[in-house]
Amino acid sequence: MFCRREFIIMCAMGVAGLWGWKTPGVAQTIKGGKEMYTAKDYSKLIGMEGFSENLLKIHFGLYHGYVTNTNKVLDTAAQLLKEDKTGTPEWAELHRRLGWEFNGMRLHEYYFENLGGKGQLMRDSKLAKKLAEDFGSYESWEKAFKAVGSMRGIGWAALYQDTSNGRLINFWINEHDTGHPAGGNPILIMDVFEHAFMPDYGTKRGDYITAFFKNINWAAVEGRLK
Ligand SMILES: [Fe+2]
Numbered sequence: 001m002f003c004r005r006e007f008i009i010m011c012a013m014g015v016a017g018l019w020g021w022k023t024p025g026v027a028q029t030i031k032g033g034k035e036m037y038t039a040k041d042y043s044k045l046i047g048m049e050g051f052s053e054n055l056l057k058i059h060f061g062l063y064h065g066y067v068t069n070t071n072k073v074l075d076t077a078a079q080l081l082k083e084d085k086t087g088t089p090e091w092a093e094l095h096r097r098l099g100w101e102f103n104g105m106r107l108h109e110y111y112f113e114n115l116g117g118k119g120q121l122m123r124d125s126k127l128a129k130k131l132a133e134d135f136g137s138y139e140s141w142e143k144a145f146k147a148v149g150s151m152r153g154i155g156w157a158a159l160y161q162d163t164s165n166g167r168l169i170n171f172w173i174n175e176h177d178t179g180h181p182a183g184g185n186p187i188l189i190m191d192v193f194e195h196a197f198m199p200d201y202g203t204k205r206g207d208y209i210t211a212f213f214k215n216i217n218w219a220a221v222e223g224r225l226k
Contacts, residue, residue, distance in 0.1 A: 036071040037105060039064045042112040050211025051115075055199040062195060063112070066104035073098050103176035107156055110189035117217030127187075127222040134168045142213070145170050145188070149209050154193045160184035163226060188221050 042060060046053050077094050085091060121128050121138065128138050135141035141159075148170045149157035156173040160181050168187065173179045190212055197208030 036074065037067050039067040040109060040112075045112060045116050048116065048215050050200070050208075050214060052200050055197075058195060058199060059108075059191075063105070063108040066101055066108060069101040070098070070105045073101055099177040100175065103173075103180070107158075107173070107176055107186075107189055108191070110186050111156075111191045114188055114217050114221050115212070115215050117215060117219065119218070121216075121218045121222075125218070125222060127218070127225060130166075130168055130225065141168070141170075145190075146206075146209050146213075148172050149190050149192050150205060151192075155179075157190040157192060158186060159188040161187050161224075161226060166226070185224065185226055187224050188216070 042056075042063075045051070046056050048056075073094050077091065077098075080086060080088065080091050080094070123138060131138050131141040135144060145157055145159060151172055153172075153174060155175055155178075158171045158173050158180075160169050160171050161167070161184065162169060162181065163183050163185050169181070169184075171179055171181060171184075190209070192205065192209075197205055201208045201211075
């Protein structure tokens with residue numbers, strides 16, 4: 001149900017208290033007073049049609065793990081810098097890991113924040129017109145986006161806006177950190193890691209994608225357009 005990294009993260013969350021890590025969701029500071037990331041509360045999504053409370057609570061827990069670990073990576077890197085240990089394997093591995101933890105945190109925020117809506121995108125809306133312009137029609141974009149989300153593997157389907165020319169492009173993000181367009185503006189983010197759907201849908205990813213589309217908060221999505 002969970003990839004190995006997520007399993008490790010969940011275990012890490014379990015032992016976090018033993019190591020004195022702070023509880024996610026509570027404002028935290030590192031030594032020196034610099035503010036770190038705080039997990040947001042998405043419990044208002046509980047009750048969405050097609051998403052069980054059990055699934056959402058598992059998902060919120062995983063998200064909190066990414067926030068905790070992003071803070072931990074940044075905090076540890078800051079300590080290594082103070083101790084002049086930047087030439088160490090620990091420094092290198094922390095920075096290799098940062099993109100994975102940070103994007104695991106941020107993508108979940110985009111994902112939860114583009115859920116909780118009802119209804120379809122109005123075809124005369126700014127976003128629908130832009131999708132039609134860049135994909136031929138809204139329907140063509142939806143078909144393409146769903147097809148990206150149906151690809152084998154774990155990751156994300158992401159509609160990005162290329163800020164250099166405003167064009168909307170669908171991307172496959174492998175895991176959390178591979179495939180992001182540099183300078184891209186995230187417009188619609190869909191989690192297709194197995195944990196996002198298997199508790200409710202088993203291997204029927206297509207049914208999950210259908211449920212996802214029924215719950216898109218189109219106002220929030222359109223609000224991201226630049
Ligand atoms: Fe997820």
